[in-house]
Amino acid sequence: MEGDDTLRLRVFDLNCWAIRYLSKRRQERVRLIGDILRQERFDLVLLQEVWSEQDYSDLKAKLGGCYPFSHYFRSGVFGSGLCVFSRFPILDTLLYQYSLNGYPYMLQHGDWFCGKSVGLLIIKISGIVFNVYVTHLHAEYCREKDAYLPHRLVQAWELAQFIRHTSKAADVVLLGGDLNMHPEDVGIRLLRGWTGLRDAFAEATRFEGCEDGCTLVPNNCFTVKTELLPFPLGIRIDYILYKAVSSFTVKCEELKTTTGTALGTDIPFSDHEAVMATLHIRRQGQAAGANLGTAEPMLVDVVTEARTEVGVGLRAAQRQRYSTGRMAVLALLLLLLQAAAALGALAGLADGQPFPKLSFSLLAFLAIGVLLLATGLHLFHTMEVKMLQGTEEQMRMALRALQERP
Amino acid sequence: MEGDDTLRLRVFDLNCWAIRYLSKRRQERVRLIGDILRQERFDLVLLQEVWSEQDYSDLKAKLGGCYPFSHYFRSGVFGSGLCVFSRFPILDTLLYQYSLNGYPYMLQHGDWFCGKSVGLLIIKISGIVFNVYVTHLHAEYCREKDAYLPHRLVQAWELAQFIRHTSKAADVVLLGGDLNMHPEDVGIRLLRGWTGLRDAFAEATRFEGCEDGCTLVPNNCFTVKTELLPFPLGIRIDYILYKAVSSFTVKCEELKTTTGTALGTDIPFSDHEAVMATLHIRRQGQAAGANLGTAEPMLVDVVTEARTEVGVGLRAAQRQRYSTGRMAVLALLLLLLQAAAALGALAGLADGQPFPKLSFSLLAFLAIGVLLLATGLHLFHTMEVKMLQGTEEQMRMALRALQERP
Numbered sequence: 001m002e003g004d005d006t007l008r009l010r011v012f013d014l015n016c017w018a019i020r021y022l023s024k025r026r027q028e029r030v031r032l033i034g035d036i037l038r039q040e041r042f043d044l045v046l047l048q049e050v051w052s053e054q055d056y057s058d059l060k061a062k063l064g065g066c067y068p069f070s071h072y073f074r075s076g077v078f079g080s081g082l083c084v085f086s087r088f089p090i091l092d093t094l095l096y097q098y099s100l101n102g103y104p105y106m107l108q109h110g111d112w113f114c115g116k117s118v119g120l121l122i123i124k125i126s127g128i129v130f131n132v133y134v135t136h137l138h139a140e141y142c143r144e145k146d147a148y149l150p151h152r153l154v155q156a157w158e159l160a161q162f163i164r165h166t167s168k169a170a171d172v173v174l175l176g177g178d179l180n181m182h183p184e185d186v187g188i189r190l191l192r193g194w195t196g197l198r199d200a201f202a203e204a205t206r207f208e209g210c211e212d213g214c215t216l217v218p219n220n221c222f223t224v225k226t227e228l229l230p231f232p233l234g235i236r237i238d239y240i241l242y243k244a245v246s247s248f249t250v251k252c253e254e255l256k257t258t259t260g261t262a263l264g265t266d267i268p269f270s271d272h273e274a275v276m277a278t279l280h281i282r283r284q285g286q287a288a289g290a291n292l293g294t295a296e297p298m299l300v301d302v303v304t305e306a307r308t309e310v311g312v313g314l315r316a317a318q319r320q321r322y323s324t325g326r327m328a329v330l331a332l333l334l335l336l337l338q339a340a341a342a343l344g345a346l347a348g349l350a351d352g353q354p355f356p357k358l359s360f361s362l363l364a365f366l367a368i369g370v371l372l373l374a375t376g377l378h379l380f381h382t383m384e385v386k387m388l389q390g391t392e393e394q395m396r397m398a399l400r401a402l403q404e405r406p
Numbered sequence: 407m408e409g410d411d412t413l414r415l416r417v418f419d420l421n422c423w424a425i426r427y428l429s430k431r432r433q434e435r436v437r438l439i440g441d442i443l444r445q446e447r448f449d450l451v452l453l454q455e456v457w458s459e460q461d462y463s464d465l466k467a468k469l470g471g472c473y474p475f476s477h478y479f480r481s482g483v484f485g486s487g488l489c490v491f492s493r494f495p496i497l498d499t500l501l502y503q504y505s506l507n508g509y510p511y512m513l514q515h516g517d518w519f520c521g522k523s524v525g526l527l528i529i530k531i532s533g534i535v536f537n538v539y540v541t542h543l544h545a546e547y548c549r550e551k552d553a554y555l556p557h558r559l560v561q562a563w564e565l566a567q568f569i570r571h572t573s574k575a576a577d578v579v580l581l582g583g584d585l586n587m588h589p590e591d592v593g594i595r596l597l598r599g600w601t602g603l604r605d606a607f608a609e610a611t612r613f614e615g616c617e618d619g620c621t622l623v624p625n626n627c628f629t630v631k632t633e634l635l636p637f638p639l640g641i642r643i644d645y646i647l648y649k650a651v652s653s654f655t656v657k658c659e660e661l662k663t664t665t666g667t668a669l670g671t672d673i674p675f676s677d678h679e680a681v682m683a684t685l686h687i688r689r690q691g692q693a694a695g696a697n698l699g700t701a702e703p704m705l706v707d708v709v710t711e712a713r714t715e716v717g718v719g720l721r722a723a724q725r726q727r728y729s730t731g732r733m734a735v736l737a738l739l740l741l742l743l744q745a746a747a748a749l750g751a752l753a754g755l756a757d758g759q760p761f762p763k764l765s766f767s768l769l770a771f772l773a774i775g776v777l778l779l780a781t782g783l784h785l786f787h788t789m790e791v792k793m794l795q796g797t798e799e800q801m802r803m804a805l806r807a808l809q810e811r812p
Contacts, residue, residue: 074796075505077788091807093800094571099481099503115789120571165500165526169574358764365771382483383521390480394499401497 007126007281008253012042013176013240014274015136015215017222020052024222025267030055032262033269034062037085041066042276044123045085046176048136049270051078051114059085073134076115082134082177084121092122096162099387100151102138104380111138111148118159118177120166128248128281131170135159135177137187143230150313152180153306154391156187160194161394171248172281173197175241178272183236190306193299194398197241200252200277209257212236215273219260222271240277247284254278300402307395314388321381328374334367413532413687414659418448419582419646420680421542421621423628426458430628431673436461438668439675440468443491447472448682450529451491452582454542455676457484457520465491479540482521488540488583490527498528502568505793506557508544510786517544517554524565524583526572534654534687537576541565541583543593549636556719558586559712560797562593566600567800577654578687579603581647584678589642596712599705600804603647606658606683615663618642621679625666628677646683653690660684706808713801720794727787734780740773 017023018030037045037059045067050056056072063070067085073095074080080095096118102111118135137159138152146152156179167173175197181187183199191197201213210217210233217234218225228234244250256276260268338360423429424436443451443465451473456462462478469476473491479501480486486501502524508517524541543565544558552558562585573579581603587593589605598605607619616623616639623640624631634640650656662682667674744766 074792074799075789076792077785079792090803092567092571093803094567095505095796096502097505099501113785115792161498161500165498166571166574168572358767361764362767362771365768369775379483379519383481386480386482386485386521390501393480397496397499 005283007128009044009125009279009281010040010042011044011046011174011176011240011277011279012037012040012274013046013134013238013276014270015048015178015238015272016050016055017270017272018050018052018055026055029267029269030058032265032267034059036262036269037063038066040276041087043087043125044132044174046132046134047083047085048134048178049081050083051081053079056083059083071119071121073117073119075117077113078115080115080117080119081136082117082119084119084132084134086121086123088123088125090121090123094120094166096120096158098137098155098158099390100154100384102148102151105377109139109141116155118162120162122170128171128283129169130172130174131163131167133159133163133173133175133177135175135179137178137180140180147316150310150316150388153187153190153309153313154387156181156191157194157306157310157391157395160191163195163197167245171244171246172250173243173245174279176239176275178238180237186302186305186309188239189302192241193302195243197243198250198252200240200242200255200275200279201236204252204255204277206254207256208254210234210259210273213255213257213275215257215275216271217260217273220268220271220273222268238272238275240275242277242279244281249282249284251280251282252277253280300399303395303399303402307392307399310388310392310395314385314392317381317384317388321378321385324374324377324381328371328378331367331371331374335364335371338364338367411689413534415450415531415685415687416446416448417580417582417646417683417685418443418446418451418680419540419644419682420452420676421454421584421644421678422456422461423676423678424456424458424461432461435673435675436464438671438673440465442668442675443469444472446682447493449493449531450538450580452538452540453489453491454540454584455487456489457487459485462489465489477525477527479523479525481523483519484521486521486523486525487542488523488525490525490538490540492527492529494529494531496527496529500526500572502526502564504543504561504564505796506560506790508554508557511783515545515547522561524568526568528576534577534689535575536578536580537569537573539565539569539579539581539583541581541585543584543586546586553722556716556722556794559593559596559715559719560793562587562597563600563712563716563797563801566597569601569603573651577650577652578656579649579651580685582645582681584644586643592708592711592715594645595708598647599708601649603649604656604658606646606648606661606681606685607642610658610661610683612660613662614660616640616665616679619661619663619681621663621681622677623666623679626674626677626679628674644678644681646681648683648685650687655688655690657686657688658683659686702808702811706805709801709805709808713798713805716794716798716801720791720798723787723790723794727784727791730780730783730787734777734784737773737777737780741770741777744770744773 018026060070063085069086069090071084071090071093073082075097098116101116104112118133121132123130123132137155138148140146212233213236214234215236215238218228242250257273262269424432466476469491475492475496477490477496477499479488481503504522507522510518524539527538529536543561544554546552618639619642620640621642621644624634648656663679
């Protein structure tokens, strides 16, 4: 606490792009990240894409002196990539894995294997209860034809619902992470509107860093320049959001982003820029009521827009469920036909050997392969349909509640 | 409210055993369940194993008059099976899907496909905020050698953590469901100890129903008698648990179970007995502090016991991850060997045709099949290991917090 009633909190957030064997100069960059964290002594460090537990352990060993508390959230095949370092004790944690996260067969994107989640940490500083959330939503690979938009919207909705339901006893809520959404995207408006979280960049008294607060910029030597062609300044997809939920106020005094290479080296920390916020938390006389972040008529529009997009995803998932189901049935019919033909041949109904054995066996194996694959995909798309329907239903309920309010 | 300050709440809980094509006399029983619910007019109805959305819709249509509010939780391939009917408006919902829930290849058990979850509903009655949870944990198929114990313990832990983190603004917490654990099992002790929930059966002033409150009894014509041989009275695995978290007290005035056939018919409602509780909720003068359900030294023992079992599961999962990984590598080696031999034959290095084409192709297809299957299983067990490690770590953190308390 500064003086009697103001707490100053310095928060660091970075998507570290630390994928084993794939990310360029990973170990060097993880060392650089460790160096800056040790040097700057933030209060709270929220990291994403730390996919290797070894990297986390190395950071933990290096930072033990200035950040005695830390947590790594495990999920999916490669872990969640989410971890936190803190100067203050972490009292409790909870992980919520998003119900939809891309497709297992999109190997080139790989999001499905990462078990994308939101991690919650409870931290108490000077008697103030902080609910700190760290997350990473599904990537956007093609903005013009974004096949993952419905999944990302389900994630944004689940994130908002998770925050609302778990933060009721918190004094201050903090969310940091790579949301993979531009500030004006429907997912961000939904998240902010439905939770009342404020954007540190928009609220900051002072700002220093990349123009427009961008965190994926063409100047960074690791970004794919062609993807950023429509955005000459870059894009802002990494955020620090906050709100006070009881008798506290939070103000963002300063927001910074890194702007390329780390001090004294020729490389940046990551393909993303880090976001650093200095927050002032002040106890105020009277308790502020819980409030939504967006005026309600506007919020109705945002939820309706999000629901429409989820509906588009639902119909696409239903089509895929149908076509994979049909494929499985066709493969099964082919197999049955082959079985009948083989039995007929065995029983001597046909004259001689009607099929060459090799092609016959190859065809059977192919049919079995297609049957298994199509059945697996059918089950997967059935789950996808269920979750999209569930989210649409929840949004419908939210809209009704909003419209019924006096 | 009765008088000024007491609310009387009648809660019904039942595992309906309504699996399409598999459960005996399903439609007849769903009709009977609808009849009793309409006749008895409970305040809150918590159902599990309603796997068909059609059954839910039929119940909804039938019960619309006396239970105007309802919700079906969607997840997994067949849905979560969880649904709720209420006389009072449902203000909000949230679904948390357990991170572990059996194995996809255990088709004869099928739990994995159900997306077992806990559903949360927020209901406000006479100004009192109720957090109502409905859940169904992984079944126990063999008590002597329970391969699913670690998964069920992870679920019990996640359930407890989810309740703790989401119920902080609730006045009253209610949990109903089929927990698939006997009252003395470590999972139940963990859940009750870590959340402070009380068992309506143990607390009830009056009890009426099956002896010892059993909900899976040999007298029920749908239960498998051989499975209940070691328990002549049956077992109690369906629960209504509750607690008051602020300035309220909850008392269980009466607990009942059904005892076999429904009135006027020859069949019971389900293979489980229903649990019906009448609760008295009273506003009291001073706020009660949040408290754990079990004295702390005992709670340390319970968490330690649970952590040991999770550790056993972790080592089993690590062994399976290793053996499936090894199998995948062997299949890959075989494929490479075949490719080399085929290339050799094509290049004319071997004299004539060394392999019969048919067996050669069959072997290749077999190797591809084994490679795909083993890789899939390896990924699955890698995720299992991650989640078991994550739970063990959370339990370790909980133990440290318990031991550090003054």
